[in-house]
Amino acid sequence: xxxxxxxxxxxxxxxILEKPFENxxxxxxxxxxxxxxxxxxxxxxxxxxxxxxYACKTISKTKLKSEEDEKAVKREIRxxxxxxxxxxxxxxxxxxxxxxxIHLVMEFCGGGELFDKILAKFNDQGHYSEKDAVGIIRxxxxxxxxxxxxxxxxxxxxxxNFLLSSNDENAMLKAIDFGCSVFIEEGEVYKDRVGSAYYxxxxxxxxxxxxxxxxWSAGIILYILLCGKPPFVTEPxxxxxxxxxxxxxxxxxxxxxxxxxxxxxxxxxxxxxxxKKRISAAQVLEHSWIKNGEASDxxxxxxxxxxxxxxxxxxxxxxxxxxxxxESLSEEEIKGLKTMFTNIDTDKxxxxxxxxxxxxxxxLGSKLSKTEVEKLMEAVDVDGSGTIDIDEFISATMHRxxxxxxxxxxxxxxxxxxxxxxxxxxxxLEIAMKEHGVExxxxxxxxxxxxxxxxxxxxxxxxxxxxxxxxxSTTQPQGDLLPIN
Numbered sequence: 001x002x003x004x005x006x007x008x009x010x011x012x013x014x015x016i017l018e019k020p021f022e023n024x025x026x027x028x029x030x031x032x033x034x035x036x037x038x039x040x041x042x043x044x045x046x047x048x049x050x051x052x053x054y055a056c057k058t059i060s061k062t063k064l065k066s067e068e069d070e071k072a073v074k075r076e077i078r079x080x081x082x083x084x085x086x087x088x089x090x091x092x093x094x095x096x097x098x099x100x101x102i103h104l105v106m107e108f109c110g111g112g113e114l115f116d117k118i119l120a121k122f123n124d125q126g127h128y129s130e131k132d133a134v135g136i137i138r139x140x141x142x143x144x145x146x147x148x149x150x151x152x153x154x155x156x157x158x159x160x161n162f163l164l165s166s167n168d169e170n171a172m173l174k175a176i177d178f179g180c181s182v183f184i185e186e187g188e189v190y191k192d193r194v195g196s197a198y199y200x201x202x203x204x205x206x207x208x209x210x211x212x213x214x215x216w217s218a219g220i221i222l223y224i225l226l227c228g229k230p231p232f233v234t235e236p237x238x239x240x241x242x243x244x245x246x247x248x249x250x251x252x253x254x255x256x257x258x259x260x261x262x263x264x265x266x267x268x269x270x271x272x273x274x275x276k277k278r279i280s281a282a283q284v285l286e287h288s289w290i291k292n293g294e295a296s297d298x299x300x301x302x303x304x305x306x307x308x309x310x311x312x313x314x315x316x317x318x319x320x321x322x323x324x325x326x327e328s329l330s331e332e333e334i335k336g337l338k339t340m341f342t343n344i345d346t347d348k349x350x351x352x353x354x355x356x357x358x359x360x361x362x363x364l365g366s367k368l369s370k371t372e373v374e375k376l377m378e379a380v381d382v383d384g385s386g387t388i389d390i391d392e393f394i395s396a397t398m399h400r401x402x403x404x405x406x407x408x409x410x411x412x413x414x415x416x417x418x419x420x421x422x423x424x425x426x427x428x429l430e431i432a433m434k435e436h437g438v439e440x441x442x443x444x445x446x447x448x449x450x451x452x453x454x455x456x457x458x459x460x461x462x463x464x465x466x467x468x469x470x471x472x473s474t475t476q477p478q479g480d481l482l483p484i485n
Contacts, residue, residue: 014061015097016061016064016070016073016074016097016102017074017077017095017097017102019097021097021098021099022096022097022098023098024056024096024098024103024105026048027047027048027049027096028045028046028047028048028054028056028105029045029046029048030043030044030045030056031043031044031045031046032044034055036386040057040058040059040060040063040101040386041057041058042055042056042057042058043055043056043058044056044108045105053108053110054093054105054106054107054108055105055106055107055108055109056103056104056105056106057103057104057106058101058102058103059073059101059102059103059104060100060101060386061100061101061102062100063353063354063386065353065354065355066355072179073102075181075182075183076104076178076179076181077092077095077104078183079152079178079181079182079183080092080104080106080178082150082152083146083147083150083152083178086146086150087139087142087146087172088139088140088142088143088146088172088173088174088175089143089146089174089175090106090107090109090163090174090175090176091106091107092104092105092106092107093105093106093107106176107165107174109163109164109165109166109174109176110164110165110166110167111163111164111165111166111167111168111171112163112164112167113159113160113162113163113164114136114159114160114162114163114164114173115159130226130259130260130263133222133225133226133263134289134290136173136225137218137221137222137225137290138285138290139172139173140157140162140173140175140218140221141218141281141284141285142281142285143175144157144214144215144218144281145281145282145285147181147211147214148184148211148214148280148281151183151184152178152181152182152183152184153181153182153183153184153190153210153211153213153214154175154178154180154181154214154217155180155181155182155194155195155213155214156177156179156180156181156194156195156196156199156217157199157214157217157218157221158196158198158199158217158221159221159224161175161176161177162174162175162176163176180194180195184210184211189208189209189210190204190208190209190210191207191208192207192370193205193207195213195217197240198220198230198232198233199216199217199220199221199230200213200216200217200244201213201216201217201244201275202216202244202245202273203216203273203275205241205244205245206245209275210275212275212276212278212280213275214281215270215278215279215280215281215284216270216271216275216278218270218281218284219267219270219271220271222266222267222270223249223267223271226255226259226263226267227255227256227259228255231249231250231271232244232247245273249268249271251264251267251268260289262287262288262289263289265287265289266279266284266287266289266290269283269284269287270284338390338394341390341393341394343360344356344357344359344360344361345360346359346360350389350390351387351388351389352387352388352393353386353387354373354374354377357373357377357388358370358373361373409464409465410461412464413461413464413465415432416428416429416432416464418431418432422460422461423458423459423460424458424459424464425457425458426445426448426457426458429447429448429459451463451464451466453466
């Protein structure tokens, strides 16, 4: 507590936004939490003077450990102000600063995430078509065209960074997160590796890129929309990064033979590895498949929807699974990991900050780059608190074993197998997932269908083990969790 108090005092008189401190609670009434990120929490809020609803992202100054962190927050605000008022981009209202926090107030988007739109449309209408895919990718690329025209590179394009403005049928898709974005400087080559595993462009991994990297990310999203999974999902992540840079992109296996040539042509042009030859955002929007209504409303092969459901569900399942394993290990098994945690937690607060993680891993001889450490922090911080607790740390470091220790996998299996009869039923999986906040019945049913190889309606240990250790396309890889070694 004393350490936290000293941190607060340190920031109490310092202004980051170079404007007077304000008590935001005099202006807004705060409602439920909408989400958590590395530096802060986003909440729904009501403006007292107008009654209008907004979203407020609150960033604790104690989380801003360096001058670079402070610059990043100011840059995000400048970019949001710069882009505000453009279609498909969340409207920025204002930024406020108190002695302890920075608050970014912006448009409230209450319509849910991008993949939810796809699955909801399927449930309502019974199918998902090329036209649906066009309706999703067009506003995403429109965001890129606006950004690039206005001198901004997004650098972290992924479905999670898009929300629907409302629950209305014709609600707009809005880009909501510009935390990794930068202003493009003429002639500058960018070298820092920024982005998310599945969507990162090959030239970003090579440390030599420009705005063309955004088009690759959009191309990966379109690839997923058309076939249900990313082209590269192999673990470990080092191998996946190698495949992103070198491996053949699959346009031959099902359902690609059923996808029209126009659609395939666009995806291929967006995923050209040479950024100089890659299609631009403006050219994507002018492509015949998008512009001239050549996309069919015929339902896309059912395998696509199956893959999409699995792609979403497995990420949730494996993160829950890793945490369950960490919680179930004996003191002897985790003694070494706890020592490592203590060595990194230099202020002995019981949690690890980003700066402590960077410094600690360097002292421990880690080979991870700065960007990889930042990605590790983001991935490991499951509860979105902005710090890593002991269970989260052990969950992440457990990945070094890649779940190939049978006793660990069996302990996990027993957690799901509530009646200890050697099988996991749909009801047992549902109960266990609900304990960890996952209540998506459709996704749980999909997991059962994918894992149950002998079609007896339940999962035996061998089927479970294969699911947790496989790097196949039907299993969500743990590429977003990096090994500490």
